[in-house]
Amino acid sequence: MDPEILRSSFAVVERRAEFAVKYFYSHLFRHHPELRALFPADLPQDMERQRDRLFAALTFVMDGLEDPDLPRYLRDLGRDHRKYLTRPEHYAAVGASLIAAFAVVAGSAWSTEAEKAWAEAYGSIAQLMMQGAGEARHHGEPPWWDAEVVSRTRHGDDLVVLTLRPRQRLTHSPGQYVSVSVPHLPCVWRPYSLANAPRADRTLDLHISRVEDGLLSTALVRRTRVGDVLRLGAPGGRLTLRTPPGRPLTLIAAGTGWAPVKALLEQLDTAHEARLFLVARDIAHLYDRPALERLRARLPELAVTVITPAPGRPKAQATERLLTALGNRAGWSRHDVYVAGPPDLVEEVGAALPALGTPADRVFHDPLPPTGESRPRPVGAAEWLLDRPPPAWHNPAGRAPGP
Ligand SMILES: Cc1cc2nc3c(=O)[nH]c(=O)nc-3n(C[C@H](O)[C@H](O)[C@H](O)COP(=O)(O)OP(=O)(O)OC[C@H]3O[C@@H](n4cnc5c(N)ncnc54)[C@H](O)[C@@H]3O)c2cc1C
Ligand code: HEM
Structure with a gap:
């Protein structure tokens, strides 16, 4: 070949x-x-x-x-x-x-x-x-897992936290995601991160943020009720903890990127030196604060920085503020970095970190969904050769984006 x-x-x-x-x-x-x-x-x-x-x-x-x-x-x-x-x-x-x-x-x-x-x-x-x-x-694994919604907590109009109990145990590592489907939208599957480390009662949390006109996120946020049964695919993704105790790590979570980062934090123990950057589009979107406080109590060494845009400023300002905050911290060459959140933010942070000193192969994130639709297509072979665009489709295995 x-x-x-x-x-x-x-x-x-x-x-x-x-x-x-x-x-x-x-x-x-x-x-x-x-x-x-x-x-x-x-x-x-x-x-x-x-x-x-x-x-x-x-x-x-x-x-x-x-x-x-x-x-x-x-x-x-x-x-x-x-x-x-x-x-x-x-x-x-x-x-x-x-x-x-x-x-x-x-x-x-x-x-x-x-x-x-x-x-x-x-x-x-x-x-x-x-x-x-x-x-x-x-190994007797089912092709999918049926999971009943056992609790549902709304945070504002567009965000819901669901707790599910799969009928068969679904074994996952903290930081992984599963594909989700609902019965009234057959064949429509989208990935959502699991927001907890494995529990004895085998329940799983999902944090769903509604995307405007989004097919599945709208159904999950607006229509799903306790007692409904969702379908889950096999867990996947490489945002799993691979940092040995003794090496420091940084976790960066924006929006529902908090879901996999929360699962990773639940797995950490006090032997890990960790810092967390939590980014939200505004104060109202900083959901799940009690869970953060519980984690802080369990991990007293965890350094937490919360970032939101100034009141009335666009949410893009949060990314700017995050990049400034990252630039103000030291020790990047020693850190492993885990990033989760909206694809554009993950991409920007992934591109900035090597300049701060973290090698690209020590920046971990979930697959970035394709961004092909916003990319202008060359009209002919000559244009392609003269102005070949950088690859805009990102690898589904979660390596850091290129420069
Ligand atoms: C590995 C992975 C993990 C994920 N984890 C989570 C999670 O924990 N919680 C969560 O809420 N979402 C998560 N997502 C995003 C989720 O999979 C869906 O893409 C999202 O819910 C939109 O699906 P939809 O069917 O509602 O929208 P679609 O019907 O697929 O899309 C409708 C429109 O919205 C646009 N769009 C799609 N996704 C987004 C987006 N994220 N932001 C802005 N516009 C968008 C599309 O381009 C399209 O124009 C994750 C994605 C990946 C790849
Ligand atoms: C080398 C072979 C293949 C590759 C690399 C591949 C890859 C993919 C990928 C990356 C997706 C996107 C969603 C996901 O990750 O699940 C997908 C979706 C899908 N694939 Fe495959 N696939 C292959 C073969 C097949 C075969 C043989 C079938 C069966 C007919 C199949 C059926 C589907 C279906 C039904 C979807 C969902 C489409 C949708 O959601 O709109 N694939 N595939």
Whole structure:
């Protein structure tokens, strides 16, 4: 498998991503109409998002062909794909349609070598995903977990904290997230962080902030009631604690980024030297204060800095204030840094930290969702070559964004 051939043909396909995705789905559903039911009903209207999901995954794989973490990511992805009812035979169908789409879209850039390289690459990716799914099945893990809402606390109009009790134990590490789906929106899954370290009564907390016009967040904040049953996918993500006692760490939480950071803090003990930056768009959005006070009482050495914009100032000022506060602290080269919150803030902080002294490979965060829609597409090959935009789709395995 030649990574250079893969990358160069992918660059051509990626430029015509919308067409590639439309061709891919049309090809898949024409040859395998039985697979249509696995995908959301509004797929044709949702092509933009599909383009980004598919290409975010492919971009990540292309960028990380030599990354030692890639196999683990792919096994986790395969394990989590069981919630879509994906079966081993579906992988060949998806692979055939992907390669058919690439061949058409790449046009003259496609060759026998490119086809061979892609078939081999897809084969190894699919193999690892099927292996992850097979191992989970072998260990008796369910394809998803049904979980009853046992408590619901509203904070203002747009934020809710739900406590769920899964019918089967769901084992997770603090800092991980799960995909969530509700019965009246079949096939619609979105990731939400688990906001607690594992508990003896196996309950799990989710902090949901409503996004304007957001399909699932609006349903979860406005419609979910105690007694409802949600569906959860397998836990994933790499915002888990990997700092050995003795090495200091910084946790930065903005908005519902507090959820995974709270879970990480619950796992810390007094042997860890830690500092926390808590960012909110205004004082009213600093929810869950009693939990913070309990953590402070348990971890007296924890240094806490709360950041909000000045009254009446836009929430972007909070990011500016955070960056200033980070710049005023010392010791970054010794710290591991965990960041959670809105993608733009995570990206800005991730870009600023190396200049302060934290190496990029010691900055940990969740996958950043694709930001492709805001990115202008080059109109032709010449523009692409002259002004190649930086990759805007970020890796789903949670490495720090590049410079
Ligand atoms: C690893 C991970 C962990 C996450 N953890 C949490 C969590 O703990 N709590 C939480 O509330 N959310 C969390 N999210 C975000 C969550 O997964 C959804 O993206 C969010 O709830 C919006 O979904 P939706 O279906 O309501 O909106 P969609 O219907 O998917 O989107 C509607 C519109 O809103 C825009 N949009 C989507 N997401 C956002 C956003 N976050 N901010 C602003 N605009 C947006 C879309 O571009 C689109 O235009 C997490 C995301 C990731 C990737
Ligand atoms: C190499 C193979 C594959 C890769 C890399 C891949 C990757 C992805 C990724 C990254 C997502 C985004 C959401 C998530 O992380 O779950 C996704 C969604 C999805 N995948 Fe796959 N996938 C592959 C194969 C398959 C196969 C074989 C099927 C079964 C037909 C499938 C069905 C789905 C479905 C139904 C969704 C949800 C779409 C949506 O929410 O709109 N995938 N895939």
